[in-house]
Amino acid sequence: MKYCAFLRGVNVKGTNMKMADVCQVFSGAGMENVSSVLASGNIVFTSDKNAVALRAVLEKSMSDHFSYEAFLFVKSREETENLRNGNPFKKNDDLHVYAFIGNEGIEEILMKEFNDASKAKHEEAAIINHIFYWQVPKGSTLDSSFGKILGRKDLKDRVTTRNINTFDKILKKMA
CATH class of the missing domain: 3.30.70.1280 (SP0830-like domains)
Known part of the structure; x- marks a missing residue:
């Protein structure tokens, strides 16, 4: 496989x-x-x-x-195809979209953290098929309130992120 x-x-x-x-x-x-x-x-x-x-x-x-x-x-x-295809956000050259890959149930923890964080204009999140997706303006990923949460030690063994465009490259290699 x-x-x-x-x-x-x-x-x-x-x-x-x-x-x-x-x-x-x-x-x-x-x-x-x-x-x-x-x-x-x-x-x-x-x-x-x-x-x-x-x-x-x-x-x-x-x-x-x-x-x-x-x-x-x-x-x-x-x-991996599901991670790519579940993206709920429309393509916008001014925004990054990330899919979160992690342990079961991490999407609910991330959504709570996202809901509690301050947000930039056009910053959104959604859970689709148990996968957390995050849209953020380009240049704001690391500076956003939610982005800073992602470096917490209590999350390090529970989740990782990839830009949605990365999945196209991975799937091409898997073909």
């Missing part, structure tokens, strides 16, 4: 790694047809194991090799 592993916290805040090295770790852990998409920790591969088993194996392999506490989320091609 084809999967994408979405790594959290790669190439930010001192956790720097080359995607070629990450791909070698995945191959060493038994994954096949391994390749990366962008430098932000999106690894496409095939395996006959299920996503739960893969997550445990890959987090341990990454942690051991890079000497950091690795967090990642493994999604099948179908789940």
Whole structure:
């Protein structure tokens, strides 16, 4: 089965790694047809194991090799398509849209945080099929009240984000 592993916290805040090295770790852990998409920790591969088993194996392999506490989320091609296709927001060149990949139930926690945060003009959020989507004006992602929440330590092993456009690149690689 084809999967994408979405790594959290790669190439930010001192956790720097080359995607070629990450791909070698995945191959060493038994994954096949391994390749990366962008430098932000999106690894496409095939395996006959299920996503739960893969997550445990890959987090341990990454942690051991890079000497950091690795967090990642493994999604099948179908789940990755659902992440892309569930986007409720219309394309607007002035706005970024992010999909959140995380543990079960994280979307409700994120929506509560979003509802409690101050918002910029055109900043919106929605939950579609248990996936949290966030639209924010370009240039405001890290400065927004909600954006600052995303760096909290209590969320680090529970969620990661990707710009909606990243899914097009990942799905092309998975084809």
